[in-house]
Amino acid sequence: MRVSQLLAPTLREDPAEAEVVSHRLMLRAGFIRKAAAGVYTYLPLGYRVLQKIMNIIREEMNKAGGQELLLPIIQPAELWQQTGRWDVYGEEMFRLNDRHGRAFCLGPTHEEIITDLVKNEINSYKQLPLLLYQIQNKYRDEKRPRFGLMRGREFIMKDLYSFDKDEEGMKISYQKMYDAYSNVFRRCGLEFRAVEADPGAIGGGTSHEFMVLADSGEAVVVYCEKCDYAANREKACAKPDIYEKEEMQPLELVHTPEVRTIEEVAGFLQLSPKRLIKTLFYEADDRLICALIRGDREINEIKLKNTVGCLHLKLAADERVAAVVGAETGFVGPVGLEGIDIYADPEVAEMSNAVAGANKNGYHYLNVNPGRDFKVDMVVDLRLVQEGDSCPGCGTPLHATKGIEVGQVFQLGTKYSEAIGAKYHDEHGEERLMVMGCYGIGVSRTMAAAIEQNHDKDGIIWPVAIAPFHVVVIPVSTKEEEQVQVAEQLYQELLDAGIEVVIDDRADRAGVKFKDADLIGYPLRLTVGKRTIEEGTVDIKVRRTGEEMAVPVARVTETVRQLLQELSTS
């Protein structure tokens, strides 16, 4: 490819719209352009990267026994109504009516439609397991689309669905996909971690997320360096820190005027925040509930929501709490609560002589003892894990790092097969529900995550496997006929050798071309200049390391091949 003909419009300035580095660099390097909020055009270089990622995914899915198909983007409302998700998705779903007034959505995911397909086509255990996947656009009408390809409204995904006879089969399919996903991200040249995750709205049980590690990541990954424990922070557990039981002292009401926060109360009473019970009221689908965690901990609302099993969970308004318990936030506590379910973290359930609000403005209780002074309806892990907390497996202090979620795998069980009625006949002719899994990779998001992980101040540093091209040949001066001739010769030689190469044949200054080469992030840059003509050598620069070397013209192809090989395996 000749750069003079390539549509790769690079920008010198950072575009105002870009908030994260991948967005900024993809715009600047001419990989994408915005068509509308959260909707992008992939320009030729961007699309080449996408195709490489898609091909790696395809190969690994096929190797794992997946069959590729293509489901529709526009999906009739009826199936979504059958699983109840037509309502659940709310404003996040793009909806439209056809000319006859029939309702459709633009698929945000495809569980409904594929389960319906399999229900109609499969009826015997002999036809299972079945692993079906597709790669195509998905739609989510984000309230505030941002971060370029990281949170778009139209984005590319690979989604695979597994159908098995039973739980055991599902687990085998799940493991196959877990391994295939590991292969995909490894082959893409990315540093990643698979972590335990919360299944969220998709439902089902076990789930893992695949995180590309990057400082700019929105998600926090908690992991243990000793054992192999790793989890999304939303899902992560830590070993409860239970201190020794004390002899219970009598409950004591103390005046704590204008002392409301944990810090204020702890300071006022000269006690560690560990001795305090943090009392929080939530509205769980309009029902008021109470959650208790230790004073020095943060609550993990996702755990609470999953425990309660509600659709919507939010902190209760101060007024509502005050109306029910008779005190302002800051003085509320579990003692004497009636008709409100209390969920307590194990660390709270095991406390002795703790401090809690007294449900009376300006007062707290000392010597609160769970069980004696209030009844816990459910003891459940509600704690948001922090770096340094103890690993739930081995007790070692946990590490935390930031990551970008690029894939997630779910054990769905029979949630969708039950709603849609996807059954098969087993060996004895009995009808049974298929047991499902689903597995997604954000293809366009993986491209963005790769850049978040691989860049410097000058631009992108592509891993070889997903670089749009591997080599750029730059004649320093297009006015020097000899330079142009050698550059063209090398370009042709590399092309003939099957290497993905471009020649920057534009009549621009060398500085402009060097800047563009760094920005676009070709793994190798070949410079044909004065010295090439005088000494017969070409300068090869390795984008990732910055290393430069003079290589005799006759050995360029061989060296390029060797360097690409080294970069691919390092």
Add this chain to the structure above:
Amino acid sequence: MRVSQLLAPTLREDPAEAEVVSHRLMLRAGFIRKAAAGVYTYLPLGYRVLQKIMNIIREEMNKAGGQELLLPIIQPAELWQQTGRWDVYGEEMFRLNDRHGRAFCLGPTHEEIITDLVKNEINSYKQLPLLLYQIQNKYRDEKRPRFGLMRGREFIMKDLYSFDKDEEGMKISYQKMYDAYSNVFRRCGLEFRAVEADPGAIGGGTSHEFMVLADSGEAVVVYCEKCDYAANREKACAKPDIYEKEEMQPLELVHTPEVRTIEEVAGFLQLSPKRLIKTLFYEADDRLICALIRGDREINEIKLKNTVGCLHLKLAADERVAAVVGAETGFVGPVGLEGIDIYADPEVAEMSNAVAGANKNGYHYLNVNPGRDFKVDMVVDLRLVQEGDSCPGCGTPLHATKGIEVGQVFQLGTKYSEAIGAKYHDEHGEERLMVMGCYGIGVSRTMAAAIEQNHDKDGIIWPVAIAPFHVVVIPVSTKEEEQVQVAEQLYQELLDAGIEVVIDDRADRAGVKFKDADLIGYPLRLTVGKRTIEEGTVDIKVRRTGEEMAVPVARVTETVRQLLQELSTS
């Protein structure tokens, strides 16, 4: 691939919903399933065929200098309003609003968005020509989607857009695409013809359609066997058949009671229909106009519409005509018409002493002479060409055949660059409009057309280049261990040789497998049966010719390769 694991649900019965053979066979062979009216899921075999077609297209587009990108499916209304097509498309366009109430459509085509992109990114003649393409879903909310993939509402297209400095450049790009399209369809193994076409709603000047020839085709292609003239019937011209001028006779009113049609009038007056003028009134965007063609011809309404340049054209209601001309249909004619533009076919304009309605119920005029008895506002070819008409190039009688449109190329000129403002600076620094072309291939439609052209009563007969797999190996009895073993060995051997092969390892009767093999249309079928064990030969059946041959086991791979080669080039 093992058929036991392949999701290829074949049907014994013809599905009631299928109206055409490609639809019926794609359903029966398990290539597609309907998700909603005009919306399909492509099952694994169907998707393999699509991918093969897409790969051929990609290679030819790239070879012709095309760069692949990916434009959004959801497009903001604003750009469409800029070209006026937001209104033109009417109900055929799927429209939706996002959560903030902003209007979008699902792209039925991408001229607007790509012209806007190029406008923003290109500003110099040095960056032209530019050929950009994509392969992805398109949307058209057909009133009555039917014929399976032939007229769907969600379908796959390749669309390329060319941007040139001038008309001359556009013509070069056009020719490149014309050639690339010919290569695509030839490589797909299809019998096709490129014909002159009407540009329709896309606008612009020269246009060609690529027609896959098939008896079931909706379109009629007219072509000359002597010269290379070929055109869509809607666009086709024929040499006017002008008979010698006669001396003008005086206009004569004759009573023709209850004689209305051309045949009735001709019979009543004992004249050839060639002597009659057929007078038709149309509403062109509400304006009443009159079109004249010779009595023995049919009118081509598309030509009339293009001539008039209106948005909507339809035959005027009898009442409206009667109110204006004072006579019932059957007795209307051009003599004495006032305030109505008259468009006459050249054959009419040159008539002498013709017959026409007198605009008086029950009467016709004899000896009507255009020019003398009425004024023609425009002489223009309005005739619908028939088989046997004279070639406009060389006069030879024309042939007609049926075809399915699978691709169309257009010289757009500056229609879109002007509306969107896509300009560049030429060699002298002057701003000029880019000159565009656009070029589409219906990818999913090509799959359907291939089947319309290549099938028999038993199923599909795939051209090798786009067959989902090339070979099926069938062990006659899966209970005979030796047969299974040899079949598995052959399967492995063919796989290792890089041949696209499946093994039908299902525990079904051989008859079922043979029927499926014919239905799915693998080019070659290998049967491993009793004789294989006794004599060491395998039966190879060629799907296209029905030819069967016994081949020694040791020579199977070599023979398969040779047969595929022969089938590919024949």
